[in-house]
Amino acid sequence: MMIAKQTQPEPKNLISSEKMESFIKRIDFKKGEGLVPVITQDTRTKDVLMLAYANEEALRLSFSTGVAHYWSRSRRALWKKGETSGHVQNIRLIDTDCDSDALLYLVDQIGVACHRGTWSCFDSVSEEHERAKP
Amino acid sequence: MMIAKQTQPEPKNLISSEKMESFIKRIDFKKGEGLVPVITQDTRTKDVLMLAYANEEALRLSFSTGVAHYWSRSRRALWKKGETSGHVQNIRLIDTDCDSDALLYLVDQIGVACHRGTWSCFDSVSEEHERAKP
Numbered sequence: 378m379m380i381a382k383q384t385q386p387e388p389k390n391l392i393s394s395e396k397m398e399s400f401i402k403r404i405d406f407k408k409g410e411g412l413v414p415v416i417t418q419d420t421r422t423k424d425v426l427m428l429a430y431a432n433e434e435a436l437r438l439s440f441s442t443g444v445a446h447y448w449s450r451s452r453r454a455l456w457k458k459g460e461t462s463g464h465v466q467n468i469r470l471i472d473t474d475c476d477s478d479a480l481l482y483l484v485d486q487i488g489v490a491c492h493r494g495t496w497s498c499f500d501s502v503s504e505e506h507e508r509a510k511p
Numbered sequence: 512m513m514i515a516k517q518t519q520p521e522p523k524n525l526i527s528s529e530k531m532e533s534f535i536k537r538i539d540f541k542k543g544e545g546l547v548p549v550i551t552q553d554t555r556t557k558d559v560l561m562l563a564y565a566n567e568e569a570l571r572l573s574f575s576t577g578v579a580h581y582w583s584r585s586r587r588a589l590w591k592k593g594e595t596s597g598h599v600q601n602i603r604l605i606d607t608d609c610d611s612d613a614l615l616y617l618v619d620q621i622g623v624a625c626h627r628g629t630w631s632c633f634d635s636v637s638e639e640h641e642r643a644k645p
Contacts (some may be wrong), residue, residue, distance in 0.1 A: 414548045416559055423557035425550055428613035474632040475625055479562035481633050491609055498608040499615050
């Protein structure tokens with residue numbers, strides 16, 4: 378079934394298992410009781426799309442599937458961004474900061490990032506995005 | 512003393528007191544026990560520079576002085592970014608997200624953002640910044 382394969386591509390590892398494990402080991406999940414904040418930025422526009430949280434499983438799934446996963450604090454559940462809306466975020470790079478207590482997901486945003494239907498969860502970013510449209 | 516005045520400009524309000532109070536009232540400081548995460552982004556390059564935290568006082572000072580203030584979780588103290596290094600962040604805009612539980616500071620970064628001497632606290636951003644230099 379070629380079509381199925383095309384619409385649901387095989388999971389792709391962004392980096393090798395060894396590099397992923399070494400990266401995950403560095404992250405300070407303790408400070409935030411198992412969670413670290415994640416800044417999500419669109420690769421093309423460099424717009425900041427949202428701030429969310431990841432636990433270790435969400436980070437691992439983001440690496441291993443290549444699409445952004447988070448931990449929803451309100452639903453207290455693992456959250457594959459865009460699972461119902463289709464507005465997934467294809468990950469290009471995952472980075473951490475100097476204290477290893479925050480993450481940066483660089484993504485190709487499909488559709489829009491915010492559940493309100495706006496490009497970004499930050500209004501000023503969405504407004505700028507609208508103004509920049511040709 | 513004109514020089515003193517030039518190096519220490521008068522505080523400038525980014526927005527009116529009424530708008531500032533209304534903005535601050537919207538922010539959900541309770542969720543994070545008095546703190547909200549702040550994404551700091553450079554206006555010119557759109558690079559993400561750091562993730563830090565603000566309490567109400569830090570946010571208020573950021574608005575009223577026009578330079579970025581945070582709450583240092585490690586030192587448990589108000590933190591005027593660049594106070595010792597001179598690497599201040601002149602704020603162009605402060606925004607919040609759809610849940611009002613995260614902030615975005617759009618800044619003109621003077622010098623570098625990271626205490627390690629790198630442009631950003633995120634290595635991939637600093638590396639990209641170095642590559643982009645003419």
